[in-house]
Amino acid sequence: MDNSDLLAKILECVEFGKVNKDAPFPPNMKGQDGADELTKLALERGIKPSEILNDALIKAMEIVGQKFSDKKIFVPQMLISAKAMNASMAHLKPYFQSGEVKRKGKFIIGTVAGDLHDIGKNLVAMIVEGAGWEVIDLGVDVNSQKFIQSIKENNSEAVGLSALLTTTMQNMKSIAQEIKAQCPSVKLIIGGAPVTEQFKIEIGADGYARDPQGAVSYLNSLVA
Amino acid sequence: MNTIANQIAQGRILVSDGAWGTFLQQKGLGAGQCPELWNLERPGEVLEIAQSYILAGADMIETNSFGGNSFKLASYGLSDKVYEINKAASQISRRAAGADRYVLGSMGPTGKIIMTGEVTYESLFEAFRQQAVALQDGGADALVIETMSDIDEAKAAISAAADGTKCEIICTMTFEKTDEHAYHTMMGVTPAQMTEELVCSGAAVIGANCGNGIRDMIGIVKEIRSVNKTIPVLIHANAGAPVYRDGQTVFPESAEQMAEFIGELIDAGANIIGGCCGTTPEHIKRIAEIVKSRNIT
Numbered sequence: 001m002d003n004s005d006l007l008a009k010i011l012e013c014v015e016f017g018k019v020n021k022d023a024p025f026p027p028n029m030k031g032q033d034g035a036d037e038l039t040k041l042a043l044e045r046g047i048k049p050s051e052i053l054n055d056a057l058i059k060a061m062e063i064v065g066q067k068f069s070d071k072k073i074f075v076p077q078m079l080i081s082a083k084a085m086n087a088s089m090a091h092l093k094p095y096f097q098s099g100e101v102k103r104k105g106k107f108i109i110g111t112v113a114g115d116l117h118d119i120g121k122n123l124v125a126m127i128v129e130g131a132g133w134e135v136i137d138l139g140v141d142v143n144s145q146k147f148i149q150s151i152k153e154n155n156s157e158a159v160g161l162s163a164l165l166t167t168t169m170q171n172m173k174s175i176a177q178e179i180k181a182q183c184p185s186v187k188l189i190i191g192g193a194p195v196t197e198q199f200k201i202e203i204g205a206d207g208y209a210r211d212p213q214g215a216v217s218y219l220n221s222l223v224a
Numbered sequence: 225m226n227t228i229a230n231q232i233a234q235g236r237i238l239v240s241d242g243a244w245g246t247f248l249q250q251k252g253l254g255a256g257q258c259p260e261l262w263n264l265e266r267p268g269e270v271l272e273i274a275q276s277y278i279l280a281g282a283d284m285i286e287t288n289s290f291g292g293n294s295f296k297l298a299s300y301g302l303s304d305k306v307y308e309i310n311k312a313a314s315q316i317s318r319r320a321a322g323a324d325r326y327v328l329g330s331m332g333p334t335g336k337i338i339m340t341g342e343v344t345y346e347s348l349f350e351a352f353r354q355q356a357v358a359l360q361d362g363g364a365d366a367l368v369i370e371t372m373s374d375i376d377e378a379k380a381a382i383s384a385a386a387d388g389t390k391c392e393i394i395c396t397m398t399f400e401k402t403d404e405h406a407y408h409t410m411m412g413v414t415p416a417q418m419t420e421e422l423v424c425s426g427a428a429v430i431g432a433n434c435g436n437g438i439r440d441m442i443g444i445v446k447e448i449r450s451v452n453k454t455i456p457v458l459i460h461a462n463a464g465a466p467v468y469r470d471g472q473t474v475f476p477e478s479a480e481q482m483a484e485f486i487g488e489l490i491d492a493g494a495n496i497i498g499g500c501c502g503t504t505p506e507h508i509k510r511i512a513e514i515v516k517s518r519n520i521t
Contacts, residue, residue, distance in 0.1 A: 071402040074412030075373075076339055114256030116299045117335060119410075141256070141299075166466060166473035167255040199468050 003047055007056045010038045010088060014060035014130075017080030019087050025080060036087040049095040050102075053132060057085055061130025065213035068127075075123065078212075082126035089129075096134075104223050106156035107133045110142030112175055115168035120192060124160060127212035133219060144178035151183045158219055159183075161205075163192040173203040180204060189218055227392050228284070228326060228366060229428045232456040232495045237519055239512045240328070240460060240498025241277035241285050242505060246475070248273070248288070258300040260292045263312040270313075274320030280505040281512025282498065284326035286368060287313035289359060294351045295334035295343075307358040314362025328368040328394065329359030331381055337411075338376050345380050352384035356391070366392035370433045370460070373398060373409040375421050382425045394429040394458055395422050401440050407447065415447040423455050431458035434500045436465040437477060438485045442492050449493040456495045463502035475502020483510040490518055 001009065012018070013035040016026050020036035033041070042052055064081045067073045095101040107128050111121045118140050129135040136154055138146055151159055159179060163169040169192065176188055189207035190200055191214070200208035209215035231238060248259050251269050262270050270288045277285055292310045294303045302309065310329070317327045334351060336343040356367055367385045372378040378395055385393050397418050399407040407415055415432070422430050432444045438461040448457055464477035482503070489497060497515065499507050 071400075071408065074408060075337070075410055076412060079337070079340055114254075116296075119335070119337065165255065166468075167249060167253075169468075169473070171255055194466055194468065194473055196468050 003042075003045065006038060006042050006045070006047070007051065010035055010042065010052065010056035011060045013038060014057060014081055014084045014088060015063050017077060017084050019080070019084045034087065035084040036090075039088040039091045043091060049092050049100060052088070053092060053101060057088055057130060058132050061085055061127060062213075062216070064130070065127045065211075065216060069211045069213040075119070078123060078126070082130065085126070085130050103134045104132045104220070105134070105158065106136060106154050107158050107160060107219060108136045108138060108147065108150050108154065108156045109160040109162065110138035110147060111140040111162045111164075112168055112171045113141055113143040114171050115163050115165055116140045117162075117164035120164060121162040124162065124191065124209075124212045124215050128215055128219060131216040131220065144175040147175060147179055148182045151179065151186050156186060157222060158187040158189060160215060161188070161190045163195060166194045169194050169199070172199075172205075176203045176205050187222055189215060191215060225324065225326070225365065227428070228394075228496070229392065229456050232429075237490055237515045238283045238496045239281055239508065239515050240458065240496050241274075241282045242280075242499035242503035242508045243463075243501050244273060244286060244288055244290065244330070246501050247504070258291070258297070258302060260289055260297065260309045260313065261300070261302065263288055263309050263316060264305075267312065267316055270316050271320055274317045276505040277508055278320050278322075278325060280508040281516070282325070282508055284328050284366075284496075285317045285321050286328045286330045287317045287359060287362075287364065288330070289313035289355070290330045290332035290370070293331065293334050293355050295336055296332070306354055310355050310358035311362035314359045314364045318363035326365045327363055328366045329356070329362075329364035329391065331355055331359070331367055331369045331385070332371050333373065333377060337374060345376060348377055348380040349384045352381040353388040356385040357388045360389040360391050364391055366394055368458075369393070369395040371398050372396070373411040373413070375411070375413050375418065378418075378422060379425045382422065382427050386426050392428045393426060394431070395427040396431040396433040396458055396460065398434040399432055399440070399444055401436065401443070405443070407440065407444050415444045416451045419448045419452045419455065423452060429456040429458050429496065431460070431494075431496070433460035434462055437462055438482050438489065441494070442485065442488055445489060445492040445494050453493075457493055458496040458498075459489060459494045460498045460500040461503075462500045463504075463507060466502070477502070479504070479507040479510040482507055483514060486511055486514045487518075490515075
C-alpha cells in the first residue's frame with residue numbers, strides 16, 4: 001500500500017465508520033485495520049498530519065455530511081463515522097497543540113437557554129470538527145453570558161445556536177442580540193428543527209443551516 | 225372494558241386525542257419549564273385539556289407524561305418524582321375519561337442514544353419500567369410509547385412495559401419523508417422495519433405520530449399495511465408542518481383541512497386516529513364526526 005492508498009483507506013474507514021481493528025462494524029470490513037491503526041501507521045511512515053487531516057478526514061466527513069443531507073444515511077451511520085474520525089483525530093491532537101497543523105478557526109456551539117436537546121447540536125459539532133474546525137461545545141441550556149464569555153476567551157470566529165422547541169427558539173432572539181451587542185465581529189449561525197431562513201433574518205443572525213453540512217458550507221465561506 | 229385491539233378486531237374505528245404540549249403552552253407553560261410538573265402543581269388545567277378532548281368525542285385520552293421518564297425529569301432536578309408525577313398524570317386523565325373511555329399512559333423518548341454509549345439498553349429498560357408501573361398504578365389502561373426514532377429504544381420501552389404492567393401496549397414512531405416514496409425516522413427506521421420488529425416485541429398496536437402532517441401519514445400507513453394486514457394501527461398526525469409567523473410558531477392545518485384526509489387514511493388501513501402537535505379539540509371533533517359516520521355504514 002503506497003501513501004496515497006493509505007490515505008484513501010483512512011478516508012474509507014471514516015466514511016463507513018470503521019473505528020479500529022476490533023470494531024465489528026461495518027461487517028464487510030471485519031478484521032481489517034480501522035481509522036485508529038491506519039492513522040498511526042500513516043504518521044509512522046512520515047505522512048504529514050496536515051495531509052491526513054485534509055486528504056482523508058475532511059474529505060470523508062464531507063462525504064458523510066453530504067450523504068446525511070441527502071438523506072442517504074441517518075444518525076447512526078453519522079455517529080459511527082464521527083467515532084472513526086475521533087479515533088484518527090486522537091493521533092493528530094499533539095500536532096494541533098504544537099501548532100504544526102492549523103485548523104480553520106474556532107467554532108463555539110450550544111443549545112440555547114431553556115432547551116435541553118442535544119442530538120442535533122452534537123451532530124453539527126461532529127461534522128464541523130470533521131471539516132477542520134476546532135469546536136468548543138458548551139452543552140445544553142446555555143445562556144447569553146456563557147456564550148459571550150466563551151467567545152471572548154477563545155476569540156472565536158463563529159458561534160452556533162441550536163434549539164429544538166418552538167418555545168425555546170424564541171430565546172434565540174435575545175441571546176443573538178446580546179451576543180451581537182457584546183461581540184460585534186463574531187459570526188452567528190442558527191439551526192434546529194423549527195428554525196428557518198426567515199427567522200434568521202428576523203433575529204439578525206448571520207447564517208442559518210438546515211443540516212450539519214449547511215453549517216460547514218457557511219463556516220468555510222468565512223475563511224475561504 | 226374490552227381491549228382496544230379487540231374493538232379494532234370487531235371492525236371499529238376509534239378516535240384518539242389531540243395535542244398536549246402545544247395546548248399546555250397556550251395555557252402558559254413557558255420555555256424551560258417541566259410540562260409534567262403541572263400534574264402536581266396545576267392539575268386543574270391538565271384536567272381541562274383531558275376533558276376538552278373527551279367532550280370532542282375521543283374514545284381515549286393520553287396522559288401528561290410524555291417526558292416523564294427519569295432521564296428527562298433529571299434535567300429539571302425531578303428524577304426522584306417519577307412515580308408521583310406519572311401516577312398523578314394517569315389519575316387526572318382517568319377523572320376525565322370516566323369508566324368507559326381508555327386512558328393511554330404517554331411515554332416519550334429519553335433523548336439518549338444507546339449507540340453513542342451514553343446509556344445502555346438496561347438503563348433505558350429500567351427507566352421505562354419505572355414510568356410504566358406508575359402510569360398503571362394511576363389507572364392507565366394502555367401505554368402509548370410514542371415519538372420514537374430508535375428501534376432499540378422502542379423495544380426497550382415495550383419490553384419494560386410488558387414486564388412491569390398488564391397494560392395494552394401501543395408504540396408509534398416519528399417518520400419523515402425522505403424521498404418521493406420513502407419514509408425514515410431520524411435513526412433511519414422505515415415503517416416496514418418498525419412493523420416487523422415492534423410486532424415481534426409484543427406491541428398490540430403500532431403506528432406513527434408527529435411528523436409533517438396527515439398527508440404523509442397515508443403513505444406511512446400503506447407501507448405498514450404492505451407488510452402486516454392485521455396489526456391495529458394508530459395515527460397521531462400534526463396539524464401540518466410547523467411554520468414561523470409573526471413571532472409565533474403555527475401549525476397551519478385547520479380542522480377542516482385535516483378532515484379532508486381522514487377518509488383516505490382509514491381506507492389506507494388506519495384504525496385509531498387522533499392528533500399530535502397543533503391539533504385542538506376542534507380537530508378531534510371533526511375526526512370523530514367522520515369516524516362516527518364510517519362506523520355506522
